[in-house]
Amino acid sequence: RKEVEQDPGPFNVPEGATVAFNCTYSNSASQSFFWYRQDCRKEPKLLMSVYSSGNEDGRFTAQLNRASQYISLLIRDSKLSDSATYLCVVDGLNTGTASKLTFGTGTRLQVTL
């Protein structure tokens, strides 16, 4: 089993749609979870951290299910500008001094008119 697995996509959705991405992780000891967004030929940018209680930032909602070891990202009212690759990121080996984060392969989202 891969350390971090995501729906491969691509997800093609019309503007205004609601879309959800899931991500599963294999390390039950993982403590830190993030969603990053990456545009074509650009660097990944932090979209949001994922907290145990779930968290929301505008149209974006992230949830964590520790028992089933998955996290999710929900995007409501999709915009054309949401088109990007969404990377699920989970901490792996805890070095105690610096982050060692594992990236999922990403899910490509294409929002259309």
Add this chain to the structure above:
Amino acid sequence: DTEVTQTPKHLVMGMTNKKSLKCEQHMGHRAMYWYKQKAKKPPELMFVYSYEKLSINESVPSRFSPECPNSSLLNLHLHALQPEDSALYLCASSQDQGGGTNEKLFFGSGTQLSVL
């Protein structure tokens, strides 16, 4: 608008060349990273520096040589690369508060490297 600056943005080099990638951050972060990303793949960790000391080397070939001159700067020296080393090289930093907490990464815009 990234606060992690990488130069150059693009680099083309031959297999016998020596070149260096540079990264700079002024956020007071104490951990800095090099990642390699091939097209349609996720970033792969290469090196981690914590408090200017190399803390992780992900079995990277010796033709890649990292250097951390101070807490704000990170270099990646390249020598005798192969065409398969062509990729986007990303620098990142994190606060590194220690205590075993993994922290969010801030990425530079990357150097697109082509090895001919």
